[in-house]
Amino acid sequence: MTIYLQMLGTGDAFSTKYYNNNALLRDHGYTLLIDCGVTAPQAMNALGKSFREVNETLVTHIHGDHIGGLKELAHTLDQEPASKMTLLLAETLIEPLWQHPLLEPLHREGGPRSLADVFNVKPLKPDTPYKLSPSLTLELIRTPHMPGKASYSLLLNECIFYSADLTFQPELLLHLVHNRGVTKILHDCQLSGRGQVHTTLRELMSLPEEIRKLIMLMHYSDEKPKFEGNTGEMEFLEQQVVYGLPDCRKDA
Numbered sequence: 001m002t003i004y005l006q007m008l009g010t011g012d013a014f015s016t017k018y019y020n021n022n023a024l025l026r027d028h029g030y031t032l033l034i035d036c037g038v039t040a041p042q043a044m045n046a047l048g049k050s051f052r053e054v055n056e057t058l059v060t061h062i063h064g065d066h067i068g069g070l071k072e073l074a075h076t077l078d079q080e081p082a083s084k085m086t087l088l089l090a091e092t093l094i095e096p097l098w099q100h101p102l103l104e105p106l107h108r109e110g111g112p113r114s115l116a117d118v119f120n121v122k123p124l125k126p127d128t129p130y131k132l133s134p135s136l137t138l139e140l141i142r143t144p145h146m147p148g149k150a151s152y153s154l155l156l157n158e159c160i161f162y163s164a165d166l167t168f169q170p171e172l173l174l175h176l177v178h179n180r181g182v183t184k185i186l187h188d189c190q191l192s193g194r195g196q197v198h199t200t201l202r203e204l205m206s207l208p209e210e211i212r213k214l215i216m217l218m219h220y221s222d223e224k225p226k227f228e229g230n231t232g233e234m235e236f237l238e239q240q241v242v243y244g245l246p247d248c249r250k251d252a
């Protein structure tokens with residue numbers, strides 16, 4: 001069964017043209033929001049959507065362009081009694097998320113004392129598949145981004161790799177394709193400059209053709225138009241466009 005991906009945004013943290021790199025994944029009546037950055041409320045609005053349509057929200061790591069919209073999301077749902085959003089995230093992210101300054105407005109006097117008071121928190125273990133809906137499974141893979149900061153990329157339906165922001169990991173990509181059956185790679189991409197915390201286009205271009213042709217680029221800067229046609233086999237993912245993704249689970 002096909003699942004559907006719609007990026008709310010495909011921009012990096014500093015983009016003024018593209019919303020934050022957050023996504024909606026749909027399987028029939030179920031909708032997963034992958035990351036909820038500062039621009040997520042505005043991006044949902046641009047699509048004529050409401051957070052009420054989202055069943056669960058997953059957080060890959062604690063940066064403003066991935067979590068900065070959670071306060072507004074919680075606030076939207078707060079209007080309706082007994083409708084806490086389910087938050088899926090690695091156990092290691094729970095406390096850092098609650099302590100993040102962007103969530104501080106939720107720490108009201110006499111108000112919630114933990115993330116679990118605001119969200120229905122579901123801790124996920126890395127390297128463990130979870131079935132989220134009839135045609136959607138998800139596994140967290142811890143990947144390097146910034147030193148000392150836990151960050152988790154996603155393996156969807158056993159064959160789609162969705163990168164959280166990560167530094168260049170050629171061995172991981174080869175392993176995923178050769179040993180885990182990955183057939184599509186949605187990868188963050190820093191178009192120019194040195195990649196200190198992200199993977200650069202130059203690095204992705206150095207991968208073998210068999211890997212490059214599986215890659216679609218996301219989390220890019222406003223310079224993107226200049227790079228169109230100069231990314232080899234790798235296409236840019238476009239925000240707001242709906243993409244059908246394969247379901248290659250063995251039991252699908």
Ligand SMILES: O=c1ccn([C@@H]2O[C@@H]3COP(=O)(O)O[C@H]3[C@H]2O)c(=O)[nH]1
Pocket residue numbers: 012013063064065066165197
């Ligand atoms: O000059 C700089 C470089 C980076 N940063 C932060 O580092 C983060 C790296 O991951 P990200 O792309 O999700 O978001 C970025 C920003 O939050 C910054 O604030 N100023």
Ligand SMILES: [Zn+2]
Pocket residue numbers: 012013021063065066165219
């Ligand atoms: Zn980011």
Ligand SMILES: [Zn+2]
Pocket residue numbers: 061063145165
């Ligand atoms: Zn980041």
